[in-house]
Amino acid sequence: MSDVRFGMAIDTRTCVGCAACVIGCKTENATAPEFSRDWIYTLLEGEYPDVRMTIRSERCNHCEDAPCVTVCPTGSSHYGPGGTVQVNPDKCSGCKACITACPYDARHIDPRSGAADKCTFCMHRLESGITTTSCQEICPTQSIYFGDLNDPDSKISRALATREAYVLKPDAGTSPKHFYLK
Template sequence: MNTQTRTEHRIRYGMVMDTRKCVGCNACVLACKNENGTPHGFTRDWITTTTRGRFPKLSMEIRSERCNHCENAPCVTVCPTGASHITDTGIVLVDHDKCTGCKACIAACPYDARFIHPAGYADKCTFCNHRVEQGLDPACVSVCPTESLHFGDLNDPDSEVSRLVAENEFKVLHPEAGTRPKLFFLV
């Protein structure tokens, strides 16, 4: 009899965004809108530019932002219908058929990553779950000309995202919120 126990690998998807490489070209934003059919006037991801200092000692950080797919997702906790949920792979999704458009999740999100779709449900970045299930990267990652976006399994120590987080200085947005986001910004 084999007494060894098998440890099952649990996938935990996350994203790394390298602020040192991003030029703010918006290719990720356009790819997302095209891939997901996001209505005009709405976006699931966006570019944020932060300038610090005073001339001549200025610094600028460009970030591609979206839902942080938090492990302690307040949007999931406050959802009265269970429409907002976390998949087995750690991706936070909204079941459009269950969503009533009450906006509780929008109010709870510290990242302002959700909006009400014109059809009446909450919408947001899905890490292109439909692509990920086919073994593809999210659309934003696949088109980034500077390769500043990286996606993969944070639980796999050999994955690119795990190595980038382990080997580089990074930050997460709003750490004080205690959401344990899975979107890491290399600085």
């Protein structure tokens, strides 16, 4: 996976905020009770009848310049295959520096292991040859695009090339690889 650069994009026009991705992730990754690696963010603006709604499925942004990796004192948080950001729980001391360093608050401590936890882009699936993430697989409106940003013909690259997209908190200087299609 050396030349691969994994990224994700959410189609905010078709996402209805059903939270199937949240349940899909929980089922696939067996995250700790009452903790989740992805979530639905809903913003309602305006006064009736002039209202508009933005819905986003959010998770770790797998930043190119990830502050969590920068501050980690043990090397537990690291850049994994395909430019993803991964945690090695065996090296984690639970110091929580990565949690305070993340501008997206995308991390938490898994109380069962005491280690930092977050979205892995379903690396265990990718490494076993499955090309989708669980949130993408379960999405009933197919609003989650996932694939290789370095491949110009991948579905996500095509979407980002032909549609307007944004990332969260671009001024934080983290260069996220998680996009939102307008």
